[in-house]
Amino acid sequence: MCSLLPHMRASNVVFLIAGLCLAPAVAGPAAHTGDQGVRIELRLNKPAYTATEPVEIMLMLSNPTSTAATFQFPTGQMFDFLVTRQGKLIWQWSYGRAFTQAFTRLTLSPGESRVFNERWDQRDVQGRYVPAGEYEMLAVFPTDVGLVPRAGADGPQVRFQIVN
Amino acid sequence: MTRTLRRAGWTPLVLSVLLLVGCTSGSGLIGVPSPGPGGPSGPPPLPSSDAGLADHVPQQIVIGVQPNTDIHRIATSVGGTVTREIKELRSVTVRFPQPTSIVDNIRKLQAMAGVRYAEPNYLYQLFGTPNDPFFSSKQWGPQEIGAPSAWDITKGSPNAVVAVLDSALDGTHPEFSGKVLTGNNCEGGPTTAVAHGTHVAGIAAALGNNGIGIAGVNWNAGILPIQVCNTSGACANSDIACGIIFGATFATLNSVRVVENLSLGGPGYAQQIKDAVDFALQSGVLVIASSGNDGKSTVLFPAGYPGVMAVGASTPANGRATFSTYGPHLSVIAPGVDIYSTIPGASYTLMSGTSMAAPHVAGVAALILALSPGLTPTQVRSQIERTATHLGSSAFDPQFGWGLVNAAAALGALAPNNYGQVQITVQDTLGLVGGADVVLWVGTASCLGLTQEVQTAQTSFGPPPTTAPPLGVASFNAVPVGSYCATASTTTEMGTTAAPLAVAAGTLTTATVTISP
Structure with a gap:
């Protein structure tokens, strides 16, 4: 960046610095999909993690439309996160959890956002720390009755690394 | 709903003049049962004072006379005024202008010639209908499972407790006044009360006949709140196991019977929870769980553990709700569509799910234990299953389990343990x-x-x-x-x-x- 500055107009430098200042604190890989006009964004805090370092997960639902968006879930589960490696399921957030069995409604007013923060401790479904390598994280929005979140389902997906 | 009248506060009696056959004239023995065994039941003997009478309209007596008897003269002779005459029955209702002893006046009348009977103007109540304003207008679950008939037998007991393993519930709700016990927060998060746990608790055990809101299936049961889910409705397996153990230990330490309601489920089999369920059973605790809302023949847990009663959801038409999970592990079904119950802030709302079905059964189980506290968990389970109203197949049907839970029948004769x-x-x-x-x-x-x-x-x-x-x-x-x-x-x-x-x-x-x- 230092080599660029002498060649940039002052106004562009201001915008660049402002853009960097306003960059989200969670600066890892991100991806998004949509449902009913609502933006569903998955973001991790880092692109790469050391062994056993917690992976901070953020799922943000944003309604940029001018009408309210309502989602109905068959249980208290409003999302799921799946970690895969080369197509094989390594970890699933809902594993080891049960959910209240009443229909649940989530309504986002125009302009409203809702954020869910979760964490993966790098343990697989057997409780073992996973090895270094390339991984994928998929976020699933289970609004369909009977939907069992699984790898390959539609939803934002990001890649990240675990390094030694 | 069919209504049945009964005399308020008394053991069952044959009613009214229509059933008094062969009474002697003017003997004044109406109200005294015939001697000898096996005789027909009749009016009870008069108590020594009005305090011993069943609920009756104050300052009123009903008099029946023999043919050709001047009933008005008789009424006047005891200082009363006729307010109603039913000529076809040769009877009048007499009102006394001043408070007077009903019993004494009846004895006077019974001694008069021409008087067939004299009795208080008893008050009858609709069969088990509580005065909760939303009972008839918003609720259908208790009625569908025969709870009003069950309430005539028992309304529950503080010693038969419903443990609500759920999100935090609003213990200050007026419908839970005086019945919320000190539970436990196994989940460890904020104890912010949310709708789900509050709603479930109300279905099972909201106070009945308290003039407000709804009537729970079990009016007198204590509520043991055990927080195992967070405010979003996610419940970790280890927290669930903690909750099951807490409820079982509570039962032992406090010498009460506990029914645990778990309106939650997930696809994973957890040995820790299975072991906790076994511990609960050994401690005399019945565990009841929602079968699930995926609409398929899927085994979710904890409903799928062998010692747990899995409860599916029924509709007002006594069908299986389309979202209700079913299968060979299903125990019974209970109302689970548009169920009106309590939520935080002294309020109420409709919710649907097998979450709403399970507490109907938990309330019934606690009614059974109020009546028969010595039953084992499997005896209570068998009683509910054996007395359920069969739907579909004549016996067990994977869509409905043993059928729709029947609260009144469950309080009847003990069925064989299954x-x-x-x-x-x-x-x-x-x-x-x-x-x-x-x-x-x-x-x-x-x-x-x-x-x-x-x-x-x-x-x-x-x-x-x-x-x-x-x-x-x-x-x-x-x-x-x-x-x-x-x-x-x-x-x-x-x-x-x-x-x-x-x-x-x-x-x-x-x-x-x-x-x-």
Whole structure:
């Protein structure tokens, strides 16, 4: 960046610095999909993690439309996160959890956002720390009755690394 | 809803003049039962004072006379004014202008010639209908399961507690006044009350006949709040296990009966929760869980553990709700569509799900225990299953389980227990084996060709906890009556029972499996 500055107009430098200042604190890989006009964004805090370092997960639902968006879930589960490696399921957030069995409604007013923060401790479904390598994280929005979140389902997906 | 009238506050009696056949004239013996055994029931003997009378309209007496008797003269002779005459019955209702002894006036009248009977103007109430304003206008669940008839037998007891393993509930809700016990927060997060746990608790045990809101299935049951879910409705397995153990320990420490309601579920089998359920059963606690909302024949847990009553959801038309999970593990169904119940802030709302169905059954189970506190969990379970209103098939149907829970029938004659217990001891050449996997199968001749797995357990390494089986023993606490074979295996050895075991109701069946390489 230092080599660029002498060649940039002052106004562009201001915008660049402002853009960097306003960059989200969670600066890892991100991806998004949509449902009913609502933006569903998955973001991790880092692109790469050391062994056993917690992976901070953020799922943000944003309604940029001018009408309210309502989602109905068959249980208290409003999302799921799946970690895969080369197509094989390594970890699933809902594993080891049960959910209240009443229909649940989530309504986002125009302009409203809702954020869910979760964490993966790098343990697989057997409780073992996973090895270094390339991984994928998929976020699933289970609004369909009977939907069992699984790898390959539609939803934002990001890649990240675990390094030694 | 069909309404049945009964005399308020009295044991059942034959009603009214229409049933008084062959009464003697003017004998004044109306109100005194005929001597001798096996005689027809009639009016009760007069108490010594008005305080002993059943609910009646104050300052009023009903008089019936023989033909050609001047009834108005008789009424006047005791200082009363006729307010109603039913000529066809030769009877009048008489009102006294001043407070007076009803009993004394009846005795005077009974001594007069021409008087067939004189009795208080008794007050009758609609059969078990509470005065909660939303009962008739918003609720349909208690009515559908026969709760009003059940309430005439018992309205529950503080010593038969419903434990609500759920999100935090609003213990300050007016519908829970005086009945919320000190529970536990196994989830460890904020104790912010949310709708789900509050709603579930109200279905099971909201105060009835308190002039506000709704009527729970069980009016007098204590509510034990055990927080195992967060405010979003996610519940970690270890928190659920903690909650089940807490409820069981509470029952033992406080010498009360506890029914645990778990309106939650997930696809994963967790040995820790299975062990917790077994601990609860051994502690005399019945565990009831929602079957799930995926609309399929799926086994979710904890509903799928053998010792747990899995409850599906019914519709107002007594069908299976389309979202209600079903299957051979289903116990019964109960109302679960548009159920009106309590939410935080002294308020109420409609919710749907098998979450709403399970607490109907939990409330009924606690009614049974209020009436018969000595029953074991499997006896209570059997009672509910055996007395359920059959839907679909005449007996068990995977869509409906044993049928729609029937609160009134469940409080009737005790049905045979449908379950027994099995203990399998596993040994090898070195002795008893802990940690062996034991499977109960549907029995076959000589235990060959086993294909239908029924239940699984592991042999114990020996207590603690004090309720754990001894070393080398696998315990199955709720095995339906029938014939079974058992296999046992470790990573290096295995074995099978040589012949089927017969499991009988309410009994313990034991067998030994010797395993070898």
